[in-house]
Amino acid sequence: QVQLVQSGAEVEKPGASVTVSCKASGYSFSSYGISWVRQAPGQGPEWMGWIGASDGDAYYAQRLQGRVTMTTDTSTTTAYMELRSLISDDTAVYYCARGRGTGEGFDYWGQGTLVIVSS
């Protein structure tokens, strides 16, 4: 069965960086893209960006450009999301989600990783 298993919760100080991993299994990793979506407490989801697992092409939400980098490792079927220069507003649950392409939905989601940014 398809599974996306994310790394554990993180507590970081303002200005630091955080990397969240997403281990995929149960499907052909290179055949799908991975999106990253975050959700601040009590808020709706916010799309952060997308990466093609086969070619590594990445597209980022405009408001995060310059602070976020998404990568994949096809040998371990793992996707990574690094967010730099953290601020308190980055406190959120971060999800990876499998995407089938433009116009399609995100059909499998990771369990979420809580990132707290606090001094």
Added chain:
Amino acid sequence: SYELTQPASVSVSPGQTASITCSGDKLGNKYASWYQQKPGQSPVLVIYRDTKRPSGIPERFSGSNSGNTVTLTIRGAQAMDEADYYCQTWDSSTSVVFGGGTKLTVL
């Protein structure tokens, strides 16, 4: 930037039909998806490409798209359907937008 607008809350009696709308400029020209999210859980895809149901999603969930509005309809709503629902579309081939969410109460 592109925006999707949803009502903050919708209430429905058990067994009745709930309709949740999502509006955006020229949304009828785009594909929309819907997600169900219960407290403390990850979102679950319930509708994609406006009207399609993923395997395992009950037939009581359906979607439609007309003009500037997409609608999620839950026929015969059950207590287990109480959740937050989010619409989502692609603003361009490389940009995704979510609606603000609708809290569905079944009472």
